[in-house]
Amino acid sequence: ARCGKVCTEVHCESPKGRPACQKSKPYQNCHATCLRHPKPVGSMNCAAFVGKPLMPACMACAKGYPFKVPECMACSPDCVKQHCRGKPGPDCNKKPEWKACHKACTLAGGPRREL
Structure with missing residues (x-):
């Protein structure tokens, strides 16, 4: 059930079009990748943000990078510092x-930290 929910969030915009969407190649590829993915995917990573200001950002990460939500969330502050004078929005x-x-940053696996 987790993979169907996540891939529907990512690939299927309207509830009426979901049955057709769930037969599409992008949805099927997402679902196959999800089934092979051992960690939580998509919005399952956002439980800690429910009711908090960062929930919309987490959901955007869940939609854009369903298999890299923690990395996506971790990259935002560094990129804001580098390109927005530290002011998010x-x-x-x-x-x-x-x-x-x-x-x-997200595709590289998150920000690199000096040890």
Whole structure:
């Protein structure tokens, strides 16, 4: 059930179109990947943020990076510091340089920390 829920969140916009969407190639690929993924996926990673200001950010990560939600959440602050003078918000998230930073960081597995 977890994979169906997550892949529906990511790939199926309208409730009326869900049966057709769930037969689509992107949905099927998501579902197959999810079944092989051992960790929580998508919005399952957002339970700690329910009722908190970061919940919308977590849900955006769950939709954009369903298999890398923790990494996505961890990358935002560093990219905000680098490209938005440390001020988060919708204006920051729309900047191409923030988007590029955030995507690269998330796909690399999160921010690199010096030991």
